Amino acid sequence: MANIRQLDKRRKSVRNIRKITRTMELIATARFKKAMDRAAAATDYTKAITKIVQDLAKSGTDVTHPLLMPHESVKAVDMLVLTANRGLCGGYNGSVVRAALQKRAEIKEQADSGCTSVSGKRGISAFRFANVPVEKTYTEFDDQPSFDAVAKIADELISRYITGRIDRVDVAYTRFVSSSKQIPVVETLLPFSGIEVPQDDSAKGSKIRDDYEFLPSAAGILEEVVPASFRARLFKCFLDAAVSEQIARMVAMKSATENAGDLIKSLSRTFNRARQSKITQEIMEIIGGVEALG
Amino acid sequence: MSDGAVHCVVVTPEKTELDVRCDSLILPMYDGELGVYPGRAPMVGRLGFGLLKIKSAGKEDVWFVDGGFVQVTREAVQVLTDRVMRRDQIDRTAAEADLQKALEIKPTSPEASALRDRSLAAARAKIRLSSR
Structure with a gap:
């Protein structure tokens, strides 16, 4: 008697959980x-920057x-x-943290690790559990x-890198x-290598070559282009992470x-059998x- | 740009903010304003912190541009900037805080001094344009 009631109770709770997980799946989708869409919209900027760099290189x-110099x-x-x-996104957080901790151990062997910054509550608690000191945390x-x-973080990194800290x-x-x-990857963002310079474009036989006027000068523009593309690159990392999280x-x-x-199916079967x-x-x-009697 | 209109595209790292055709426009360059009429010669320039004015049919559309670049090609004027906003969206208190922070940077190397100048220019432009 008690067994049947217990089975029914369990089936009900599994059903409720299924409702929750299904809703979460829909929300994640x-x-x-x-x-x-946001990640796709962000590619316009990267494309435009690449074009400017190409035109600069052509000139x-x-x-x-x-930022480009190691x-x-x-x-x-x-x-x-x-x-x-x-949480509730499979191995998403675990694998990033694992990759980061592994890399950090490698870095420790050759250099003093500078600041370790972590974004995301899950990562913060994982680092606390691993007893790794974290200087800055972001949860926004x-x-x-x-x-x-993201630009604030990027500017901070740029100034730390340029001033040699x-x-x-x-x-x-x-x-x-x-x-x-x-x-999950660990990428080196600075020294920056995200600017691709086309080696030889003459093979393309492009139609008319535009002779650009540079204001103030090609070098002056480059001074701005590099930090801007670094910021865009870091932003891309955040966008990638956000998209991957939802997929996970x-x-x-x-x-x-x-x-x-x-589980509901097998519980129902046992329940019916018991009944x-x-x-x-x-x-x-x-x-x-x-x-x-008879 | 040959049909007598300027095709102006404003792109930020987040998305393409503006994609309009207009009669002419005024760009806030690093050293002053620069006007663009249809058929302007190709150019790549550095933007300063200032107002982008888009003129169309006697009307003027004004945006605040937070640095970046502009590329004028035969087809379009492409403005690349970190932030573009209406003038009343400029946060004055945040700009003042930025100014203080920029003043605290010690110009110990050429790079640090360039960074300081840049942050100062950005903060001052914001304060100036928000007060009017």
Whole structure:
């Protein structure tokens, strides 16, 4: 008797959980689409910057900037780790933290690690658990990171790098490759290598070459372009992390919903069987009683 | 740009904010304003912190631009900036805080001094343009 009631109770609670996970899956899907649109909108800027750099290179300017130059000796390395504020997204947070801690151990061998900054509550608690001191924490980045907030971090890193307080900046995040593939990576963002300079463009046989006028000068523009593209690059990391988080949550919640469905099925089967055997037993008892009377 | 209109595109790292055709526009360059009429020669320039004025059919549309670049090509004027906002959206108190912070930077190297100048210019432009 107690067994049947218990089974029914359990089935009800699994059903409730399935409702929750299904809703979370739907929410994650909606957020993923939004985050994806934002990431797509952000590519316009990167494309435009690349075009300017190409035009600068075509005009015969040497592409040099303090942010592009590696420092002679690497003594202090800053690390920025991008995780989520919330859990229930499968191995998303775990794998970024694992990659970051591994890299950090490597860095410790050759250089003093500078500041370690962590974004996301999950990452912060994971670092606390691993007993790793964290200088700065950010919890304001959700599924739609704002450029202003990211630019502040970027400017801080730029000024630390230029003034020589740090010699390298690593960022640990989940890179978005496609909607079915995201990989946790640790990338070196400074010295900056994100500017691609086309080596030889003459093969293209482009139509008319535009002779650009540079105001103030090609070098003066370059001075601005490099920090701007670094900021855009860091922003891209945040966007990638946000998109990947939603995908991870979507996948995790989808399998949770499926598992709950399976569990309900097997619980129902046991429940029905228990009920049937109880009925059979009662009938047997009644028949036994009738026979005894007769 | 040959049809007598200027195609103006304003892009920020977040998205394309503006995509309009207009009669002419005035860009806030690093050293003063620069007007663009249809058919202007190709140019790449550095923007300062100031007002972007888009003129169309006698009307003027004014935006605040927070540094960046402009690229004038045969097809369009492409403005690349970190932030673009209406003038009344400028946060004066935040700008004043930025100014204080910029003043505290010690110009110990050429790079640090360039950074200081840049932050000072940005903060001062914001304070100046928000007060009017």
